[in-house]
Amino acid sequence: MRNLSLALEDTAPAPDLPEGLFWQKQALDLAAQKRVWGALQQVLDAAPPAQNRTKGGGMTSAAMTNCGQAGWWSDPKGYRYVTANPATGQPWPQFPDAFIEIVQRVTAKSPWPDFAPDACLVNFYGPGAKMGLHQDKDERDFTQPIITICLGDAADFLGGGFARSDKAQNLVVRSGDVLVMGGASRMRFHGIRKIYPGTSPLPDIAGRYSLTFRKAL
Ligand SMILES: O=C(O)CCC(=O)C(=O)O
Structure with a gap:
């Protein structure tokens, strides 16, 4: 049975979002999602996602990979962008x-029509995977937004405030949705509380991918 609470969320009115946080529901129809999935598979083949070690000595819950000129990387030395995949020494796809x-x-009709990302961090969430509340602050230019395409299973996206302890808003995001965090919301804490297994409209995807486009360098 499909998740009942998720079905109920669908009928809820769209929540008010703070300035700079945009949620474009179903920005990608199924055909566009399939096209992105086809392209993503080539990235995954060239640079398979993996859970990374963290500065604190743990492991990321989501598996990660990158494409573009730079990729976000985590290991015990810290968090940073790197122009070659440390796992292979090769440039990112x-x-x-x-x-x-x-x-x-x-972005054409957004406040950032000239957004030119140079990095895409791809996160993969299997059943039980999540991402704690955090800020994206390893990029050089915070005037540029972060744009996220959701693919696969639905998830609870937490949009928080400017302190980790601030109350967070829960958005149930689905495959084909796009989130933009920019301007006044660029430095908001955010994370993924949980995913809803079995809800992907793309039968080949068991889990959730987020494609997060950044201007890193
Ligand atoms: O998976 C998501 O939608 C959130 C990803 C995220 O917060 C990040 O990559 O910094």
Whole structure:
């Protein structure tokens, strides 16, 4: 049976979002999601996602990989962007054309029509995976937004405040949704509370991918 609480969430009115946080529900129809998935598979083949070690000595719950000129990396030395995959020494795979087209389409009518990402951190959440509340602050230019494409299972996205302890808003995001965090919301804490296994409209995806586009360098 599909998750009942998720079905109920669907009928809830869209919540008010703070300035700079945009949630474009179903920005990608199923055909566009399939195209992104096809392109993503090439990235995953070239740079398979893996759980990374953290500064604190643990492991990331989500598995990660990157494409673009730079990739976000975590290991006991800390968090940073690197231009080659430390696991292989190879450059990260280039952005597939499908990614560039989607980002351009999404940003065209946004406050950041000239957004030119140079990094895409891809997170993969299997059953039980999550991501704690954090700020994205390893990029050089905080005037540029972070744009996230959701693919696969639905998830609880937490949009918090500017302190980790601030109350967070829960958005149930689905495959094809796009989130933009920019401007006044660029430095908000955010995270993934849980995913809803078995809710992916793409039968080949068991779990959730988030494609997070950044201007890192
Ligand atoms: O998976 C998501 O939607 C959130 C990802 C995220 O917060 C990040 O990559 O910094």
